[in-house]
Amino acid sequence: MIGFLIQRILQALMVVIAMSVIVFLGVYAIGNPIDVMIDPASDQALRESLIQRYGFDRPLYEQYFIFMNNMLHGDLGESFIYRLPVLELILSRLPATLELALTAMMIATCLGIPLGLWAGYKPDSLSAKAIMGFSVLGFSVPTFWVGLLLIMAFAVELGWLPSGGRGPTTEVLGMQLSITSLEGWSYIILPAFNLALFKLGLLIRLTRAGTIEVMSSDFVRFARAQGLSEGKVVGLHVLKNISIPIVTVFGLELGSTLAFAVVTETVFNWPGMGKLIIDSITVLDRPVMVAYLILVVFLFVIINLVVDLIYGQLDPRIRVKAAS
Amino acid sequence: MSEAVLRVKDLRTQFKTRAGVLKAVDGVSFEVGRGRILGLVGESGSGKSVTGYSILGLIEPPGEIAGGEVLLNGQDLTRLKSEAMRKIRGAQIAMVFQDPMMTLNPVLKIGTQMIAAVRAHDRVSRKVARGRARDALAKVGIPSPEERLDSYPHQLSGGMRQRVAIAIALLHNPAVILADEPTTALDVSIQGQILAEVRRLADETGTAFVWVTHDLAVVSSLADDICVMYAGRVVETGPAADVIASPRHPYTAGLLASVPAEHEPGTRLPQVPGSTPSLANLPPGCAFAPRCAKAGPACTTTPPVQHFEDGRTALCNYPIEPVSCQPLSSTSTTYRSAS
Numbered sequence: 001m002i003g004f005l006i007q008r009i010l011q012a013l014m015v016v017i018a019m020s021v022i023v024f025l026g027v028y029a030i031g032n033p034i035d036v037m038i039d040p041a042s043d044q045a046l047r048e049s050l051i052q053r054y055g056f057d058r059p060l061y062e063q064y065f066i067f068m069n070n071m072l073h074g075d076l077g078e079s080f081i082y083r084l085p086v087l088e089l090i091l092s093r094l095p096a097t098l099e100l101a102l103t104a105m106m107i108a109t110c111l112g113i114p115l116g117l118w119a120g121y122k123p124d125s126l127s128a129k130a131i132m133g134f135s136v137l138g139f140s141v142p143t144f145w146v147g148l149l150l151i152m153a154f155a156v157e158l159g160w161l162p163s164g165g166r167g168p169t170t171e172v173l174g175m176q177l178s179i180t181s182l183e184g185w186s187y188i189i190l191p192a193f194n195l196a197l198f199k200l201g202l203l204i205r206l207t208r209a210g211t212i213e214v215m216s217s218d219f220v221r222f223a224r225a226q227g228l229s230e231g232k233v234v235g236l237h238v239l240k241n242i243s244i245p246i247v248t249v250f251g252l253e254l255g256s257t258l259a260f261a262v263v264t265e266t267v268f269n270w271p272g273m274g275k276l277i278i279d280s281i282t283v284l285d286r287p288v289m290v291a292y293l294i295l296v297v298f299l300f301v302i303i304n305l306v307v308d309l310i311y312g313q314l315d316p317r318i319r320v321k322a323a324s
Numbered sequence: 325m326s327e328a329v330l331r332v333k334d335l336r337t338q339f340k341t342r343a344g345v346l347k348a349v350d351g352v353s354f355e356v357g358r359g360r361i362l363g364l365v366g367e368s369g370s371g372k373s374v375t376g377y378s379i380l381g382l383i384e385p386p387g388e389i390a391g392g393e394v395l396l397n398g399q400d401l402t403r404l405k406s407e408a409m410r411k412i413r414g415a416q417i418a419m420v421f422q423d424p425m426m427t428l429n430p431v432l433k434i435g436t437q438m439i440a441a442v443r444a445h446d447r448v449s450r451k452v453a454r455g456r457a458r459d460a461l462a463k464v465g466i467p468s469p470e471e472r473l474d475s476y477p478h479q480l481s482g483g484m485r486q487r488v489a490i491a492i493a494l495l496h497n498p499a500v501i502l503a504d505e506p507t508t509a510l511d512v513s514i515q516g517q518i519l520a521e522v523r524r525l526a527d528e529t530g531t532a533f534v535w536v537t538h539d540l541a542v543v544s545s546l547a548d549d550i551c552v553m554y555a556g557r558v559v560e561t562g563p564a565a566d567v568i569a570s571p572r573h574p575y576t577a578g579l580l581a582s583v584p585a586e587h588e589p590g591t592r593l594p595q596v597p598g599s600t601p602s603l604a605n606l607p608p609g610c611a612f613a614p615r616c617a618k619a620g621p622a623c624t625t626t627p628p629v630q631h632f633e634d635g636r637t638a639l640c641n642y643p644i645e646p647v648s649c650q651p652l653s654s655t656s657t658t659y660r661s662a663s
Contacts, residue, residue, distance in 0.1 A: 218426035225380055225421075226441040226492060227414030236440055240431050315431050316476040 008308055012301040019297040020071075024064050027290050032056065071294070077287035081280070086291040090273060095175040096166060097265070097272035101257040103179065103192035108199035109250065116207020117234060123212055131204060138201025147194040147267035154190060161186050164269035191268040195261055199253045206249055210242030217241075243314050251307035259296040328355035329499045329532050330379070330417070335392035337371075337378045346603040348374040350556035351392070356500065356549070359526050361533040363547030363564060365540060365579070369600045371556040372536045376502045379534075380419055381409040397499060415445040418493035422505040424485035428477040434461075434488055435473030441492050460491040465521055483514035490522070497529060504536045519546050540583050544568045552576045555601055555611035562636030570646045572630075572638040575612045610641070618642045 034050050051057050055066060070077065076086040115135075119128040155163035167184030169176040178184030214220060215238065223233050262274035273292065280288035311318050337349035349371045356362040366372045377383050379394050381401060394401040396417055401409065421427040429437060438457035439450055446453075454473065461469035464487045477485055486506055493501050503522075507515040523546060526533055535547055543550055543564060550567045552560040552575065560573040571577040578596035598615040601607065607614055613623035622641040630638050632646075 218421055218423060219429040221382065222419075222421055222427040222489070222492075223429070223437075223440075224382060225413060225419040226495075227410050227412070227444045228440060229410060229444065232440060232444065236432070236436075237429050241429065317430060317478055 004312075005309075008305055012305055015301055016294075016297055020068065020294060021064070023290055023293045023297075024067060025060075027286055027293075028060065028063075030284065030286075067290070076291040076294070079280075079285055079288050081283055081285045081288075086287045089288065090276065090291060090295060092176075093271065093273045093276050095169075095177055096270060097258060097261055097274065098175075099177055099179050100188060100192055100195065100265070100270060100272060101254065101261055103188055104195035104257055104261075105199065105250070105254055107192055107196040108203055108253075111196075112200045112203030113207050113239075113246065116204040117211050117238070119204065120208040120211025121215065121234060123208070128208075132208070135201040135204040138204070139198045140201075141197075143194060143198065143263050144267050146197055147191070147264055150190050150194055151267070161190055164191075164267075166271055191264050191270050194268070195257060195264045199257070202249060202253070203246065206245055207242060210245060211238055214238045214241045240314070244311060247307055247310050247314065251303045255296075255300045255303045258299055328357050329397055330534070331355040331393075331395040332375075332379065333393040333395065335375065335378055335394060336390040337374055337383055337387060338390045339387045341386060341604075343604045347556050347606075348387070348603060349378055352553070352556070352558050353392075354551045354558060354561060356532045356534055358499075358532055359530040360548045361523070361526055361535055361546055363543035363550045364534055364536045364553060365538065365543055365550060366553035367538055367579075367600050369555075369603070370553040372538075372553055373504050375553070376419060376504050376534070376536055379502060380413055380417065381406075382413075382419075411445065414441060414493075414498070415496040416498050417500045417502070418496070418498040420486070420489050420493050420501060420503045420506045423509050424482050424489055424506075425477075425509070427489055428485055430477055432476075433473065434475050434477065434480075438473070438488075438492055438495065441495055445496055456495060457491075460495050461488065463494060463525070464488075464491045465517075466491070481514075483510055483518065486510060486514075486518060487521070490518070490525075494525065494529070494531070498531060500532045500534065502534045502536065505538070506535075507542065508537070508539065515542070522546065540568070540579055552579070555606060556603065557611065557639060558637075559612065559640070560636070560638045562632075562634070566634065566636060570644075572632065572636060572643040572646070573640050574616045574618050574642075574644060576638075577644055578615075610639075618644075 032051075034047060034054070034056065038047060038050060055063055058066075067077075074087070078084065079086055079089055082089055115131050119131045122128050151163045154161045165187060167178040167187035168181060169178045169184070170180045171177075172180060179188060211234075220233055220237055223237050228236075258273075260274065261270075261272060262278055264270065265272045265274040266278065276288065277292045279285075280292070332355065333353050335349055335352045336347065339346040339348055352371070352375055354362060354364070364372050364375065374383070374387070378389055379401065381404070383389060389402050392402065396412065401412065401417075404412070428434070435454060435457060438460070439453040442448065442453035442456050443450075448456075457473060458469045461472055466472055466484060466487050472480070472484075472488070477488075480488065486509075489506070490501075490503075507518055510518065519542065522533060522535075525531060535543065537543055547564040550560070550562060550564045551558055552567070552573065554575050560567060560571065560576045562572075567576060568580060571580055575596070578594075581594040582596060584593060596615055601611055601614070607624075609624040610616070610619070610627050613619040616623070620642060627639055627641045630640060630643050632638070632643075
């Protein structure tokens with residue numbers, strides 16, 4: 001187990017290093033940020049001095065090593081626009097995105113798995129067909145459009161929920177969270193549901209496919225022959241067997257939701273990381289872009305590591321392979 | 325024969341398909357007494373397994389039980405509602421399946437699966453259930469049962485897994501265990517051990533077994549009685565030793581003739597000509613007639629059940645005359661109890 005863990009952590013490090021090179025080169029290729037930052041009317045001397053100050057006159061590899069060296073010391077640079085350390089800037093936006101993404105994943109999981117189980121358990125029933133129809137809508141209708149519809153229906157027409165923004169926050173474990181109050185929930189529920197819709201459709205289909213496959217297996221028949229109730233058959237035998245693909249997709253989707261909740265955050269004016277990165281791209285705020293992408297790489301690497309570890313817990317046969 | 329614990333009367337199970345109604349089980353009757361082993365013999369597709377599933381009420385659509393009775397200690401199982409049937413399944417009548425690789429859930433520990441099986445019928449604590457699981461494993465001859473409870477199925481050999489499956493079937497001391505070709509996937513030596521174990525269990529616990537198999541060698545060494553099926557019908561019944569020594573139905577005779585052990589090495593093995601007919605287009609009358617050397621004009625109508633003086637039956641117009649001598653030249657070990 002320890003060997004497996006070390007192996008995976010080394011792999012993760014390689015991924016992070018490779019990604020840092022790609023991100024750095026990619027952002028470098030976009031162009032010289034100085035031209036965007038300064039007043040076009042300013043003179044050449046000012047331009048030169050700024051280029052020198054940010055080190056853009058040095059060779060590319062030198063710039064990369066300076067950047068990596070700073071990063072290892074926890075310094076990801078300073079935003080050109082906000083004049084704040086980038087890490088601080090991103091971390092101040094992280095809780096908002098985190099709570100939005102986690103709430104969305106919770107909605108998708110708590111609805112998607114039971115609905116998928118039912119649709120797979122009684123695939124020919126009318127309710128199962130309705131669920132499948134809904135799941136197709138879930139991942140084929142564009143997110144922003146559903147978001148607008150939700151605002152139209154619940155905020156404008158019915159007036160039940162606010163149309164955007166984030167509720168009042170309280171500090172929990174050093175993070176500003178809004179889901180601690182009922183009012184905060186009234187703000188988060190629409191964007192979270194909007195964000196959950198795609199994942200909900202995906203989880204329903206995945207759970208259904210797995211359930212149909214496992215229901216026809218010999219061990220389900222054997223479990224029934226032992227007189228296990230249908231609830232036990234599904235809850236014990238089926239759920240455990242279909243959990244591996246579900247955990248995989250859950251991990252991937254959690255990562256992408258955290259990193260790319262941009263559309264929903266924009267539609268609902270949610271002050272999260274997605275909005276920050278879009279703003280930074282439009283003004284070529286290079287340190288923010290680089291730091292954000294590195295953070296996303298970290299997120300995915302960590303989530304994948306956790307997913308791999310959970311695999312071993314879920315399926316003993318994987319543990320055997322990993323040990324050998 | 326002692327009082328029958330399981331009596332199947334004129335059981336009919338059919339599958340409604342686009343090709344028409346398939347009569348997988350067409351009027352099957354047999355009975356098995358306490359502590360006895362009935363061998364249900366037939367080729368693939370003869371309806372043996374479907375008979376087993378029908379008895380347990382595990383037939384899924386488009387299949388359905390169209391008629392007949394399954395009497396377990398006098399109670400008709402075919403009339404029970406699903407919850408009442410669930411309470412009987414596993415408690416009074418259990419089943420063991422063919423492939424021990426597939427019948428245990430690969431991602432759950434043996435203990436977890438056995439505890440769930442105990443608690444499906446008895447409201448006991450996990451600890452008590454675990455104790456009972458351990459005792460059941462010991463009963464089927466599994467060494468260090470306590471450790472095995474914490475094993476996953478893939479950590480056990482095929483023979484061990486099948487013993488676990490039998491232990492699970494034994495958990496509630498059922499009156500009857502249906503075994504659907506449980507030793508087919510195993511090595512011959514392991515098969516021998518399991519057969520001996522089953523014979524011992526039947527004698528000691530009084531559990532009746534219905535042993536579904538296509539392997540006559542297994543039946544001849546294990547079963548007390550034989551019930552031969554062909555195309556969904558019972559074609560011959562009787563005490564195992566008598567049926568094997570002197571088959572009355574031409575199909576049974578053909579099956580026995582094609583057991584390799586009974587033949588001179590180097591000579592051509594006799595076979596039953598042709599193959600099992602598709603249930604979708606059975607010939608009218610006797611389903612075996614097209615493959616039967618003795619078939620005559622009467623075979624185009626359904627033959628009567630012939631009862632013989634020694635309690636045996638055969639579904640045939642032209643049954644074979646009994647052989648006077650007893651050429652039971654079986655070289656294999658016999659697991660039959662001396663009764």
